[in-house]
Amino acid sequence: xxxVSFLExxxxxxxxxxxxxxxxxxxxxxxxxxxxxxPATLTDEGKCISCxxxxxxxxxxxxEVVREARR
Amino acid sequence: xxxxxxxxxxxxxxxxxxxxxxxxxxAQQQPTALVDLDIANPYFRSREAxxxxxxxxxxxxxxxxxxxxxxxxxxxxxxRSLLRDSQWTVVLDVxxxxxxxxxxxxxxxxxxxxxHQLLMVVNPYRPFTRDVDGIEKMCREIEGTSRLTMHGLISxxxxxxxxxxxxxxxxxxxxxxxxxxLQLPILxxxxxxxxxxxxxxxxxxxxxxxxxxxxxxEWLLRKKQTSPKDESIKK
Amino acid sequence: xxxxxxLLMKGNEAIGEAAIRGGCRYFFGYPxxxxxxxxxxxxxxxxxxxxxxxxxxxxxxxxxxxxxxAAAGARVMTASSSPGISLMQEGISYIxxxxxxxxxxxxxxxxxGLGGIQPSQADYFQSTKGGGHGxxxxxxxxxxxxxxxxxxxxxxxxxxxxxCTPVVVFADGMMGQMMEPVILPDIEPVPSxxxxxxxxxxxxxxxxxxxxxLPPDQLEWHNNRLFEKYHQIEAxxxxxxxxxxxxxxxxxxxxxxxxxxxxxxxxKAREAGVKAGLFRPVTLWPYPSEALVKAAGKARKVLVVxxxxxxxxxxxxxxxxxxxxxxxxxxxxxxxxxxxxLNKITQLIAEVA
Amino acid sequence: xxxTVKVYSRPKTLIDKPWHFCPGxxxxxxxxxxxxVVEEMGLQEMTVGVGSVGCGVFSYEYFNFDGIGPSHGRAPxxxxxxxxxxxxxxxxxxxxxxxxxxxxxxxMVHAAVRGEKITIVFINNTVYGMTGGQMAPTTLMGQVTxxxxxxxxxxxxxYPIRVCExxxxxxxxxxxxxxxxxxxxxxxxxxxxxxxxxxxxxxxVGFSLVEILSACPTNWGLSPLEAAKYVENNLVPVFPLGEFxxxxxxx
Numbered sequence: 001x002x003x004v005s006f007l008e009x010x011x012x013x014x015x016x017x018x019x020x021x022x023x024x025x026x027x028x029x030x031x032x033x034x035x036x037x038x039p040a041t042l043t044d045e046g047k048c049i050s051c052x053x054x055x056x057x058x059x060x061x062x063x064e065v066v067r068e069a070r071r
Numbered sequence: 072x073x074x075x076x077x078x079x080x081x082x083x084x085x086x087x088x089x090x091x092x093x094x095x096x097x098a099q100q101q102p103t104a105l106v107d108l109d110i111a112n113p114y115f116r117s118r119e120a121x122x123x124x125x126x127x128x129x130x131x132x133x134x135x136x137x138x139x140x141x142x143x144x145x146x147x148x149x150x151r152s153l154l155r156d157s158q159w160t161v162v163l164d165v166x167x168x169x170x171x172x173x174x175x176x177x178x179x180x181x182x183x184x185x186x187h188q189l190l191m192v193v194n195p196y197r198p199f200t201r202d203v204d205g206i207e208k209m210c211r212e213i214e215g216t217s218r219l220t221m222h223g224l225i226s227x228x229x230x231x232x233x234x235x236x237x238x239x240x241x242x243x244x245x246x247x248x249x250x251x252x253l254q255l256p257i258l259x260x261x262x263x264x265x266x267x268x269x270x271x272x273x274x275x276x277x278x279x280x281x282x283x284x285x286x287x288x289e290w291l292l293r294k295k296q297t298s299p300k301d302e303s304i305k306k
Numbered sequence: 307x308x309x310x311x312x313l314l315m316k317g318n319e320a321i322g323e324a325a326i327r328g329g330c331r332y333f334f335g336y337p338x339x340x341x342x343x344x345x346x347x348x349x350x351x352x353x354x355x356x357x358x359x360x361x362x363x364x365x366x367x368x369x370x371x372x373x374x375x376a377a378a379g380a381r382v383m384t385a386s387s388s389p390g391i392s393l394m395q396e397g398i399s400y401i402x403x404x405x406x407x408x409x410x411x412x413x414x415x416x417x418x419g420l421g422g423i424q425p426s427q428a429d430y431f432q433s434t435k436g437g438g439h440g441x442x443x444x445x446x447x448x449x450x451x452x453x454x455x456x457x458x459x460x461x462x463x464x465x466x467x468x469x470c471t472p473v474v475v476f477a478d479g480m481m482g483q484m485m486e487p488v489i490l491p492d493i494e495p496v497p498s499x500x501x502x503x504x505x506x507x508x509x510x511x512x513x514x515x516x517x518x519x520l521p522p523d524q525l526e527w528h529n530n531r532l533f534e535k536y537h538q539i540e541a542x543x544x545x546x547x548x549x550x551x552x553x554x555x556x557x558x559x560x561x562x563x564x565x566x567x568x569x570x571x572x573x574k575a576r577e578a579g580v581k582a583g584l585f586r587p588v589t590l591w592p593y594p595s596e597a598l599v600k601a602a603g604k605a606r607k608v609l610v611v612x613x614x615x616x617x618x619x620x621x622x623x624x625x626x627x628x629x630x631x632x633x634x635x636x637x638x639x640x641x642x643x644x645x646x647x648l649n650k651i652t653q654l655i656a657e658v659a
Numbered sequence: 660x661x662x663t664v665k666v667y668s669r670p671k672t673l674i675d676k677p678w679h680f681c682p683g684x685x686x687x688x689x690x691x692x693x694x695x696v697v698e699e700m701g702l703q704e705m706t707v708g709v710g711s712v713g714c715g716v717f718s719y720e721y722f723n724f725d726g727i728g729p730s731h732g733r734a735p736x737x738x739x740x741x742x743x744x745x746x747x748x749x750x751x752x753x754x755x756x757x758x759x760x761x762x763x764x765x766x767m768v769h770a771a772v773r774g775e776k777i778t779i780v781f782i783n784n785t786v787y788g789m790t791g792g793q794m795a796p797t798t799l800m801g802q803v804t805x806x807x808x809x810x811x812x813x814x815x816x817x818y819p820i821r822v823c824e825x826x827x828x829x830x831x832x833x834x835x836x837x838x839x840x841x842x843x844x845x846x847x848x849x850x851x852x853x854x855x856x857x858x859x860x861x862x863x864v865g866f867s868l869v870e871i872l873s874a875c876p877t878n879w880g881l882s883p884l885e886a887a888k889y890v891e892n893n894l895v896p897v898f899p900l901g902e903f904x905x906x907x908x909x910x
Contacts, residue, residue, distance in 0.1 A: 001663055010677045012681075012682035012683075013682060014682035014683035014876075014883040015683070015882075015883055015884060016683060016883055016884065016887065019884050019887075020842060020843050037682070050666050051666075052666045052667040053843045055666075055667035056667070056843055056846050056847070057688070057842075057843055057846060058687075058688075059678075059680060059682075059683060059684055059685060059686070059687025059688050059691075060677070060678060060680070060687050061669050061673060061678075061687070061691050063667065064665070064667060064668045064669070065665070065666040065667040065668075066663040066664060066665050066666055067663065067664055067666050068662070068663060068664075069662040069663060069664050082316065082319075082343070083314060083315075083316055083485050112483070113339045113340045113423045113479070113483065114340060114423075114424075114479065114480065114483040114484075115483060115484070140422060140423060140424065170346075194314060196312060196313055196314040196487070197313070197314055197315075198313060198315060198319060198323070198347075199350075201311075201313075229314065230312055230314050230487035231314055231485060231486060231487055233486075233487045238312070287484070288641070288643065289644075290566060290567050290570040290643070290644050291484065291566070332740070332743060332744060334739075334740065358743040358744070360739065360743060360773070362736065362769075363765055363766070363768075363769035363772075364765060366733070366736075366765070366766075367733070367736040367739075367765065367766050367769065368736075370729060370730065370733035370736035370737050370740070370766070371736045371737070371739050371740035371743075372740060373727075373729065373733075373736075373737050373740060374709070374727070374729075374736065374737035374738060374739060374740020374741040374742075374744075375740035375741065375743060375744045376740070377727050377737070377740070377741060378707070378740065378741040378744035378745050379744065380744040382740070382744075396730055397730065397733070400729070400730050504707045504725035504726065504727055504741065505707070505725065505745055505748070506704055506705040506706060506707060506724070506725055506745070506748045506749075507703065507704045507724055507725055508704045508705070509704065512674075512719075512722070512723055512724055512725050512726060513725045513726075514719045514720070514725070514726045514727075514728075515726075515727045515728070516710075516719060516726075516727065516728030517728060518716065518728055
C-alpha cells in the first residue's frame with residue numbers, strides 16, 4: 001500500500017497538495033480522470049515522509065495517508 | 072377620601088370602568104376630573120368615554136384628539152395644574168400592572184406635595200392576582216415603579232357580565248385576605264349597577280361602587296356568549 | 307390553576323395560557339400592538355412552565371427561530387399583528403415547504419402600511435391564499451370569543467402536528483384586547499412522535515430538513531406531495547357554525563368578532579319578522595364551501611360582512627357560484643354595529659320582497 | 660510496506676460523495692475541518708448543522724450528521740431555535756459573506772448580543788460565489804466583481820465590513836477569531852480555532868464565531884495557487900488574522 005493514495009476520480013487537479021508538499025514528491029498525472037481533470041499522484045514513494053500535509057490542504061478530501069508501523 | 076385618587080391595579084382589574092363610575096358619582100357633589108394616564112393599553116381606555124363624561128359633568132383629561140389612537144405613550148396634558156388646584160377632585164386612571172404605573176413615577180414629586188390616595192383595584196379572577204401572594208406581589212411592584220405608597224385596595228371581583236353573586240362573594244374573600252396580608256384597608260367594592268339592588272342584602276358593609284359599563288359595545292355584553300360548546304360544529 | 311377555575315382573561319393572555327396548556331414550551335416573538343400581551347404573558351409564564359421565551363430582534367428572526375425549534379421537534383408558537391405577519395411570510399413559506407408543525411397567531415390591526423392599531427380583518431387574502439412565495443396553504447382558524455381563542459389555540463397545535471404544517475390562529479385586535487370569562491382546559495397533550503426531527507443522530511442516520519429541490523421533477527413531486535396533504539386537510543378539517551339557517555331568506559356570512567355582531571343583528575331581524583340567518587366559517591382555509599351552499603339553500607340574498615374592503619366575499623362568491631346575489635358590507639378600523647348590519651338586512655329584504 | 664498506520668483518512672462525519680466546489684475552492688477545506696472537529700470531539704451523534712444559501716448551500720448533504728437548510732441569512736435565528744430546544748447539542752451555522760454579513764447581519768449581530776450558545780463558521784471570500792461573482796459586503800476596495808465592474812469604489816459602494824472586529828465589542832460574544840487556509844500552517848490554526856469555538860459552545864460560555872478567509876479561484880479568475888496567495892497578500896492586510904476574544908478556560 002502506497003503511503004499516499006488518491007481517490008483519483010474525485011481529484012479536481014487543483015494542485016494545492018503539490019504546491020505544499022515539503023518533499024516535492026507529488027505531481028499531476030498525464031492521464032485524465034472521468035471528470036476531465038489531471039489527478040494528483042505520488043511520484044517518488046521513497047521521498048514521502050507521510051507528513052499528510054497534502055491531505056490537510058486537499059479541498060476535496062481525496063487523499064489518504066499511511067506510514068510504516070514502528071516496531 | 073382624599074381629593075386626589077390614583078387608581079392602579081393589574082391589567083384588566085377593572086380600573087378604567089371603576090374610574091369612570093367613580094368620577095361620575097363624585098361629579099354630582101364637586102368639580103371632578105378624570106385623567107387617563109394609561110400608556111399601556113391600546114383599546115378600552117377611559118378616553119373612549121370622554122364625550123359621555125363631558126356630558127355628565129366630568130372633565131376628561133385625555134391626549135389631544137389626533138393622538139387618541141396613537142400607539143405611543145402620550146401623557147395627558149394638564150395633570151400638574153389639576154393636582155395643585157384644590158378646586159378639583161381628581162381621579163387618575165393609571166395603566167395596568169407595574170408597567171402601567173411607571174408613568175406615575177415621573178409625577179412622584181407632584182404627588183408628594185399633594186394629599187392623595189394611591190389605590191389598587193383588585194380582581195381576583197385575573198391570572199396574576201388570583202391569590203394573596205399574587206395580590207401582594209402586584210402591590211409591591213406597583214409601589215416600586217410608581218415610587219409611591221399604597222393606601223388601600225378597591226375590591227372588584229368580577230367575571231365581566233357573567234358575574235354572579237357567588238363569584239363576587241368568593242372573590243371578595245380573597246381580596247380581604249390580600250388586604251390583611253398587606254395591612255391595608257378596603258375602601259370600596261365594585262358591583263355591577265344593574266345587580267346592586269338585588270345583591271345588596273348579601274354584600275359586606277363597604278362603600279359600594281355601582282359599575283355601569285361604558286367602554287364595551289352593547290353586543291359584547293351579551294350574557295350568553297356563542298361558543299362551540301352550545302352549538303354543534305358542522306364540518 | 308385547576309380545571310374548574312373561572313378566570314377573566316384578555317384574548318392575548320388567553321392565547322398564551324392556552325399554548326402552554328396545549329404543550330407549547332417555546333415562543334419567539336417581537337412586540338407589536340395590539341398583540342404584545344401574548345409576549346408579555348409568555349415572558350412571565352414560560353420560564354415557570356419550563357420552556358424558553360426569546361424576544362427576537364425582528365419578526366423575520368422570530369419566524370426563523372420558530373423554524374429551528376420546530377425542526378428540533380418542539381411545539382412552538384409565534385404571535386404578531388398584520389405588519390409583523392407580513393415580515394414573516396418568507397419564513398412561513400419555508401416552514402410550509404419543510405412540512406414543520408408550528409402555530410402562528412395573527413391579531414390583526416388596520417392596514418395597509420403602518421395602518422393603525424384598531425381592529426381589522428384585512429389579512430384574509432394573505433393568510434388564506436398564500437402570503438409568501440409558492441404553492442402552499444395554511445390552515446386558518448377564526449375564533450370569535452376569548453374561550454374559542456383558547457380552544458382554537460389548543461386545536462391549532464393538534465392540527466399542526468397531525469399534518470406537519472403551519473396553522474394560523476386568526477383574530478383581530480379587539481379580540482386580542484377584550485376580556486371575557488374563560489375556563490382553561492386541564493389537558494395533558496401527548497406530543498406526536500417526530501422521527502424526522504433534527505435532534506442529533508443519536509444512533510440513526512442523519513435527518514435533513516430543507517426546502518431546496520433543484521431538479522424540476524423532484525420539485526414537482528414535492529409540490530404534489532404537499533397538495534395530497536392539503537386535499538386531505540380539505541376533506542377532514544372544514545368547520546363552520548350556523549344560526550337560523552334552515553329557513554333563512556337573507557343569509558349573513560361573517561367570521562371572528564364580526565360574527566358576534568352579525569348574530570345580534572340576525573336576532574334583531576328575527577324579532578322584526580325577517581327570516582335572517584348566519585353562517586359562520588370557523589376554518590377560513592379550508593373554506594367550508596359545501597356547508598355554506600347548503601345553508602344558503604333558501605336564501606334570496608347573501609350578505610358578507612367583514613372589517614375589510616371585501617376579501618372573504620370572494621370565497622363566498624366562488625362557493626355560491628352565481629346561485630344567489632352576494633352583497634358586501636365592510637368597515638375599516640372599526641367593527642360594525644348590529645344596527646348597521648340590521649339596516650343592510652332590511653334593505654336587502656326590501657329589494658327581494 | 661508490511662504493516663501500516665493511518666496518518667490521515669476521510670472523517671466519518673463526512674458523507675462519502677463528491678463535492679460541487681470548484682477546483683482549489685477553500686470551502687472544501689473548511690467543510691472538512693468542521694467535520695474533523697465534530698468527529699474528534701465525539702459529537703457526531705449530538706450535532707445539528709445549520710446551512711445557508713450561497714456556495715455552502717449543500718452543506719447538509721455533505722455532513723454526516725443532522726442538518727437544516729434555512730433561508731438566506733437566517734441561519735443564526737434558526738440555530739437559536741434549535742439550541743433553545745436542545746441546549747446540550749452542538750449547533751453551528753456555516754455561512755458565506757453574503758449570507759452572514761449582508762442579508763443576515765441582523766440575525767448575526769443579535770445572536771452575538773444575546774450570547775446565544777451557537778457557533779458561526781463564516782466563510783469570507785469577498786465575493787458572491789453562488790450567484791456568479793457579484794460584490795459582497797466584504798469585497799475589497801478596487802476589487803472587480805460583476806456588480807462592481809470598475810472595481811469597488813467607496814463613493815458608490817462603501818467599505819468592506821469587518822465582522823470579527825464588530826462582534827468582539829459585544830459582551831455576549833465569547834470567542835471570536837479570524838483564520839485563513841492559504842498554507843498548511845494556517846489550516847492547522849484554523850482547525851484549532853474551530854475546536855475552541857465548539858468548546859466555547861459546549862462549555863456553555865456564550866456565542867462563538869470563526870471567520871475563515873477563503874479563496875474563490877473561479878470568481879477571482881486566478882489559479883488555485885494564485886488564489887491562495889491572493890488571500891495572504893490581499894485579504895489578510897484588510898482582515899487581520901488572530902483571536903479577537905477568547906474566554907477564560909478555553910485558552
